[in-house]
Amino acid sequence: MADIISKSDPSMRRLANAANDPTRSPPDPVDSEQKLRVVELLFFAYRDFTGxxxxxxxxxxxxxxxxxxxxxxxxxxxxxxxxxxxxxxxxxxxxxxxxxxxxxxxxxxxxxxxxxxxxxxxxxxxxxxxxxxxxxxxxxxxxxxxxxxLGPDGAAAVERFLFAIITPSERASVAKMLADAAQTLADASNASHAAPTPE
Missing domain, CATH: 1.10.10.10 (Winged helix-like DNA-binding domain superfamily/Winged helix DNA-binding domain)
Structure with a gap:
C-alpha cells in the first residue's frame, strides 16, 4: 500500500507519515468542543435574547x-x-x-x-x-x-468578543455606527437638559 501511495501521489505519503509520527501532537478535542459550545451557546443566548x-x-x-x-x-x-x-x-x-x-x-x-x-x-x-x-x-x-x-471588566470583554466575530471588512462601518448612535444619544440628552423648564 505504501508503494502505491508513493508512486501515485508523493503528497499522500507525506500525509501518511505525518499521521503516524509519534511526536506529532494530536488535535485538541477540548479546544474543538469549546468552540462548538460557544456556537451552541450563541444559539441559546440569541433565542432568549429575542424571545x-x-x-x-x-x-x-x-x-x-x-x-x-x-x-x-x-x-x-x-x-x-x-x-x-x-x-x-x-x-x-x-x-x-x-x-x-x-x-x-x-x-x-x-x-x-x-x-x-x-x-x-x-x-x-x-x-x-x-x-x-x-x-x-x-x-x-x-x-x-x-x-x-461577569464583574467590572465583563462589558468590555463581551464587546471585544462580539466585535471580533464581525467580518473584518465590516468592522470600521460598525464602529462608526456605534459612535454615531452614542453621539446622537448624548446630543439628545444635552438638548433635554438645556431646554427651559415651563413656568
Whole structure:
C-alpha cells in the first residue's frame, strides 16, 4: 500500500507519515468542543435574547424583521433606506414588505432627503419610539443581568468578543455606527437638559 501511495501521489505519503509520527501532537478535542459550545451557546443566548421582544411584537402582528428595522431607526434617526439595506444585508423586496407594514401601521415615517428627493429617510413616530424603547428595555435588562455576573471588566470583554466575530471588512462601518448612535444619544440628552423648564 505504501508503494502505491508513493508512486501515485508523493503528497499522500507525506500525509501518511505525518499521521503516524509519534511526536506529532494530536488535535485538541477540548479546544474543538469549546468552540462548538460557544456556537451552541450563541444559539441559546440569541433565542432568549429575542424571545421577550418576539412575544411583545406578536401582539401587534409584528415579528423579528420589524424589530430590526425599529431598532436601527431608533438608534439612527433619519437613516436612509439604502443604508438600512446595507446594515441588514437583505433584498429591497424583503425590506419593502417590512417597511410598508411599519409605515401603514403608524410606527415609522418616511420623508424625502433634503438634497435628493429620491432618497427616503426613516424616523420613528411617537408610537414607534415608545415601542422601540419597550423592546430595548426588555433586552437591556437581560444584558444588564448577564453583565452583572461577569464583574467590572465583563462589558468590555463581551464587546471585544462580539466585535471580533464581525467580518473584518465590516468592522470600521460598525464602529462608526456605534459612535454615531452614542453621539446622537448624548446630543439628545444635552438638548433635554438645556431646554427651559415651563413656568
Amino acid at each position: 421577550e421582544p418576539d412575544a411583545a411584537l406578536a401582539g401587534y402582528g409584528l415579528g423579528r424583521a420589524h424589530h430590526r428595522v425599529l431598532h436601527f431607526v431608533a438608534r439612527h434617526p433619519g437613516l436612509r433606506v439604502a443604508d438600512l439595506l446595507e446594515v441588514l444585508k437583505i433584498t429591497k423586496q424583503s425590506l419593502a414588505r417590512v417597511l410598508k407594514q411599519l409605515v401603514d401601521d403608524g410606527w415609522i415615517e418616511q420623508r424625502p432627503g433634503p438634497n435628493d428627493r429620491r432618497e427616503r429617510l426613516l424616523t420613528l413616530t411617537d408610537t414607534g419610539a415608545n415601542l422601540a424603547k419597550r423592546l430595548a428595555d426588555l433586552q437591556s435588562a437581560r444584558i444588564a443581568a448577564a453583565l452583572a455576573e
